[in-house]
Amino acid sequence: MRDRRWDGPGFRHEPPAADDAAGWITGAVPDGWFTGAPRVVVDREEIAIVGRLPEPELPTDATPADRAAAEAGRINQYREETRDRRIAIARQVEHRYRRKVAWGVACGETEELFTNLSAPVMTRLRQPERQVLDTLVDAGVARSRSEALAWCVRLVGEHAEQWLGELRTAMGTVEELRRRGPA
Structure with missing residues (x-):
């Protein structure tokens, strides 16, 4: 049948529709985490949530390497500071939509996905x-x-x-x- 997948000894239904996932997740993400609403990408197995962080202020003579290092530092700081709250939100999303959650951020030219499913x-x-x-x-x-x-x-x-x-x-x-x- 089209709406079932093989899952070990039996069949299971596809996960529920996630048409409202972007809205639900945007409401669940604390204000101030990102410069705007996060980008939410949904497939059968996973929901990826990617937000944009403000770019670090650098001196005018900063090199591209300086900019990349500053962006990486900003991303790392965000990742460490928000870990517990991201895990709590991910658990709620996983329960609601029956899909794994991947978090990521973009800062300037740098984008990093922290965790994601490899199916x-x-x-x-x-x-x-x-x-x-x-x-x-x-x-x-x-x-x-x-x-x-x-x-x-x-x-x-x-x-x-x-x-x-x-x-x-x-x-x-x-x-x-x-x-x-x-x-």
Whole structure:
């Protein structure tokens, strides 16, 4: 069935809809944590919450390395100061939406995701596809076939974002039509 996944000895239902997750999370995040509402990205297994921190003030003669170090310091400070509260919010989100939670922040040009789920995905590849992965491993681009496949998926995602966005929109329309059923 479309709405079930294999989970060990039995089946389980997909997690509940998370259409209101961005709003709920924005309300749960304390004022002052971010410069605006956090970006919330939801998939079947995980909800990623990424907020923007204010950029550190630097002297006008600061180098790009100084800026990167200051941004990394700001991110580290935020991560340490908010840890307990982020864990408490994540537990509430995980209970409400039955998905793991990943936290991250952006500061200036630096973006860091603190924790995120790495979900195994089974796939069958024929020799030509395996050779692509092996070439990436042999060239040192990736340490393993698994890492090489993840690299390929990221690359396709970067170069096909507009098309993937249109596809997601179309899938949402189809899902809404299914939900409504025939008139």
